[in-house]
Amino acid sequence: MHKFTLAALTLALTGLSQVAGATPIYLNHENISVSLGSSMAAEPFANRSTSASLASxxxxxxxEAIESHAQxxxxxxxxxxxxxxxDFGMEYNLTTLHFWNYFGEGYDVDNIDFNFFDAGHNLVGSLLNVMPALGSTALSAEDYALSFPSNVQYVNAVLSGDNGQVDFNNIGFTGQLSSSVPEPGSLALFGLGLAGFAFSRKRQRA
Ligand SMILES: [Ca+2]
Ligand SMILES: [Ca+2]
Structure with missing residues (x-):
């Protein structure tokens, strides 16, 4: 019986932390998607298919991941x-943008324009003329702090190189769920409700 109550409390705490959105989340293929912008041809990549390239x-x-340059x-x-x-699927308050650039000037990304939109497609921030540093053969990310912790669901990015070459390994974002943080009173009620639920289940089973 104690096990069941503990499980219910653990569930309650997990739920609370998700509702509060207090934990920084790294956004990657597990929780966001990326597609080609409207200006792009269907298969623009030089080395792989669009689906394989977007996934990469x-x-x-x-x-903090290190990634080696490979096809x-x-x-x-x-x-x-x-x-x-x-598309993040829901709104996040972004704190950091991460970019893994190519390691040589001949192919690396020299400029990126980022525009950030909320769930209603309203522009909520821009990071323009980002000039990323060269990466290395064992690439780690260059981090950019974002100064507009607003509700972001969609990001448009335009990447270019001085010589018409665009080569990089990854783009990532860190943020917290924008969903509103409940008042302490409602948190306590939520916890009491779950505890009550566990107690009533316990009595039924006894
Ligand atoms: Ca990759
Ligand atoms: Ca270059």
């Missing part, structure tokens, strides 16, 4: 720009 953009397991880890546009549309 958001496949870093964490913001199945990077994406490459030969002669042009790359426009991407990210």
């Amino acid at each position: 953009i958001i496949d870093a397991p964490s913001a 199945n880890t990077h994406v490459w546009i030969n002669g042009g720009m790359l426009e991407l549309d990210f």
Whole structure:
């Protein structure tokens, strides 16, 4: 019986932390999607299919991940720009943007324009003329702090290189769920409700 109550409390605490959205979440293929922007041809990548390339953009397991440059880890546009549309599925208050650039000037990304939109597609922030540093052969991310912790669900990114080359390994975001943080009173009521639920289940089973 104590086990059941503990499980219910654990569930309640897990639920509370999700409702509060207090935990920074790294956004990657497990919780967001990315597609080609409206300016792009269907298969613009030089080395792989669009589906494989898009999957590779958001496949870093964490913001601290190291990724080696290989055909199945990077994406490459030969002669042009790359426009991407990210969809987070729900609104996040973003804190950091992460970018894994190519390691040589001949192919790396030299400029990125980011525009951030809420669930209603209203512009809530921009990060323009980002000039990412060169990566290295064992790539770690360059981090950009975001100064507008507003409700972001969609991100449009346009990446370009001085010589028409766009090559990089990953783009990632860190943020917290924007869903409103409940008042302490409602938190306590929520917890009491769950505890009551556990107690009544316990009595029924006894
Ligand atoms: Ca990758
Ligand atoms: Ca360059």
